[in-house]
Amino acid sequence: MNAAAIQSLILFGLIAVGFVAGRLKTIGQESAVSLSRFLVHFTLPALIIVSMQQPFSPDLRNQAFQVLGFSTLVYASAFALAWLLTLSYRHSSARELGVHRFAMCFSNVGFMGFPVAEAILGRESLFIVSIYNIPFQILAFSVGILMIAGRHSAARPQDGNTVAAGTTGTTHSATAGSNSSKRSLGRLLLNPSILSAIIGFFLFLFSIQLPGPLFSILDILGGTTTPLAMVLIGVQLAHSGSARILLRPTLWVTGTYRLLIHPLLVFALARLFGLSGLNLAVPVLIAAMPVAANSSILAAAYGGDSELAGGLVFATTLLSLATIPLISLLF
Numbered sequence: 001m002n003a004a005a006i007q008s009l010i011l012f013g014l015i016a017v018g019f020v021a022g023r024l025k026t027i028g029q030e031s032a033v034s035l036s037r038f039l040v041h042f043t044l045p046a047l048i049i050v051s052m053q054q055p056f057s058p059d060l061r062n063q064a065f066q067v068l069g070f071s072t073l074v075y076a077s078a079f080a081l082a083w084l085l086t087l088s089y090r091h092s093s094a095r096e097l098g099v100h101r102f103a104m105c106f107s108n109v110g111f112m113g114f115p116v117a118e119a120i121l122g123r124e125s126l127f128i129v130s131i132y133n134i135p136f137q138i139l140a141f142s143v144g145i146l147m148i149a150g151r152h153s154a155a156r157p158q159d160g161n162t163v164a165a166g167t168t169g170t171t172h173s174a175t176a177g178s179n180s181s182k183r184s185l186g187r188l189l190l191n192p193s194i195l196s197a198i199i200g201f202f203l204f205l206f207s208i209q210l211p212g213p214l215f216s217i218l219d220i221l222g223g224t225t226t227p228l229a230m231v232l233i234g235v236q237l238a239h240s241g242s243a244r245i246l247l248r249p250t251l252w253v254t255g256t257y258r259l260l261i262h263p264l265l266v267f268a269l270a271r272l273f274g275l276s277g278l279n280l281a282v283p284v285l286i287a288a289m290p291v292a293a294n295s296s297i298l299a300a301a302y303g304g305d306s307e308l309a310g311g312l313v314f315a316t317t318l319l320s321l322a323t324i325p326l327i328s329l330l331f
Contacts, residue, residue, distance in 0.1 A: 001265045001325075002256065008119075008120075008324055008325045010119065011116065011230050011242060014226075014227055016234060017234060018230065018234020018235045018236075018237075018238070020231075020234060021234070021235060021238075021240075021326070022234060022235035022236075022238025023238045026274065030240050032235045036152075040110060043222055043224050043225040043228060044193060044225050045192045045193065045195070045196035046217075046218040046219075046221040046222035046225075047112075047194050047221075047223075048126070048197055048200055049200040049203070049210075049222075050215065050222045051127050052125030052130055052203065053199030053203065053204070053209065054204055055207065056207040057182070060204075063128070064201070066275075066296060067131050067132050067283070070132075070142065070270070071132045071133075071135045071136075071270070071301065072133075074266055074287070075105065075135050075139055077265075078105040079105060079143065082100070082105050082147075085164055085257065086101055086104075089188070095303060096250070097150075097297075098148040098149065098175075098299075099299050099305050099308050099312070100250065100308075102144050102295050102298070102304075102309075103254050103255075103309070103312045103316075104257055104258060105139075105143075105144065106136065106144055106292040106295070107286060107287065107289035107290065107291065108290050108291065108292050108317070109136050109289060109292070110229075110293070110294075111232065111233055112229065112289045112290065112292055112320070113285075113286050113289050114129055114226075115225060115226035115229045115230060115325065116289070119226065119279055120324075121282070123280050125281070128278045128282045130197045130201075131196075131197070132282050133193070136185075140292065144188070148298050148302045150300040150303070156303050206256070236315060237317065238294065240310060243265055245308055248311070251312060254312060255291075255312060255315050255319065259290065259316055259319055262287050262290040263284050263285075263287035264327075265287075266283050267280070267287075267330050267331075270284065280331055284331060285328065286322075288323060288324050288328075289324075289326040290317040290320040291313050292313075293313055295312065296310040
């Protein structure tokens with residue numbers, strides 16, 4: 001077994017532990033939501049800041065900007081491809097099409113992107129992962145919501161309340177009234193993942209090293225992200241009731257694109273631009289992640305097909321345990 005397969009097997013074991021804990025009700029759904037919020041508000045930001053505690057060099061700075069630019073290009077291309085591919089889903093409703101397009105464009109970078117990158121590529125890769133994922137945090141809760149909402153107002157959830165997308169590390173708030181857009185923008189900019197990336201990049205640019213005790217606290221806290229994230233994915237799968245939705249053929253078409261075709265396209269694009277090393281491996285690995293776990297939350301809030309979204313998350317998460325080692329052979 002290659003290194004990626006071994007690491008995927010380890011991650012699968014952690015997911016299995018979470019699945020059993022979920023089935024035995026050791027971790028209930030409410031507890032899983034609370035732990036998810038703890039992960040995205042504390043452990044993941046700590047991991048991001050620690051990963052960016054790198055000695056400053058012009059080469060590393062240029063690498064960061066190169067990755068950020070490539071990430072923006074990937075998402076721009078993904079939006080166009082998702083729209084074109086779903087034109088063939090002729091029997092799908094507008095509610096379903098929005099979910100399919102979101103699933104094709106946005107992967108589970110919060111719960112799986114960081115842990116899997118750390119497991120397969122090493123902790124040194126997390127600096128690049130943090131930079132690469134900045135566009136995701138901005139686009140998933142702007143363009144992504146427009147995809148899911150369709151004809152519905154993307155400025156207001158269906159229930160008129162705040163939507164907490166804890167499983168991805170981002171909270172999107174929108175309320176009635178003229179201030180809803182400003183509040184949404186404020187929530188977006190206060191997203192813990194974006195804030196931690198900005199803080200970490202600021203510390204990197206000015207070569208500011210955290211005091212030893214503070215670094216150790218963040219390092220230990222961030223180290224819990226991978227096991228906690230994998231266990232929580234298992235808990236989510238245990239509580240998922242998406243068996244019936246798996247019979248839809250379009251679900252498997254979207255899942256195949258998400259897990260295999262999209263990362264292969266990203267790999268080809270990266271090679272076309274001459275990327276190598278972590279600049280190549282990180283985008284391809286992130287592209288190979290399953291559907292973003294927050295898709296079902298956003299679908300329920302903005303009038304999309306939440307049942308389809310849950311099925312996509314369930315199916316692609318399970319299948320990714322086999323497809324991620326295959327994709328990792330590319331790098």
